[in-house]
Amino acid sequence: MIKEQLNILINLAASDMTVGDHESKIIHMIGKANGLSKDDVDAMMKAPKPVGDLSVFSEDQKFENLYHLIQLMKADGQVFKSEISFCEEIAEKLGYKKGVVAELSSRIYSDPTITADRNMLMERARRFLK
Template identity: 55%
Template structure:
């Protein structure tokens, strides 16, 4: 499942045709935290593959995927319309309304070391779930 998450993040990171160093670093951190080597992550970035099915994800996985997407969108300090649209599309594919992106975006900081209260955000997103 981590490869699906990384594929999503890689797609988001490349929507603005500019792969920022902070974006690459975050993608590598998530890969490493889930047991992938830097080489495996680099291979995913060089050869992006289509996403697999998302309907088998647990509620926690769906939340984590969307949370990491919004965090990556904001990490370089620039948010492009194409990134917002991509996140909203992924939000719907993950079973949330588009409004979930703005809800998370208001509470997630561009600096990943500043963490948000994930449990309260999860509770808010449950109300924005299509499932």
């Protein structure tokens, strides 16, 4: 499951046609925390796969995907329209309405060491489930 989640993040990072250093570090950090080697993550970043069926994820997994996706979108300090559109597209594939991205994005920080109240964010996200 972690490879599918990382693949989504890699697709987002590449959606503005460049993967920034900070974005790459976050992707590697998430991969390492979930038992993937640097070489595994590098291989995935060199050849990202299309985003598949996300309906198989549990509600918690869907939220975690969305959380990390928004965090990565903000990682390089610049948010491009293409990144917002990609996040909204993935949010819909995860079963949320597009508006969840705007709702959560103001409360999710680009620095992974700064954490928001996950339970509060999950409750807010639930309001946007289809």
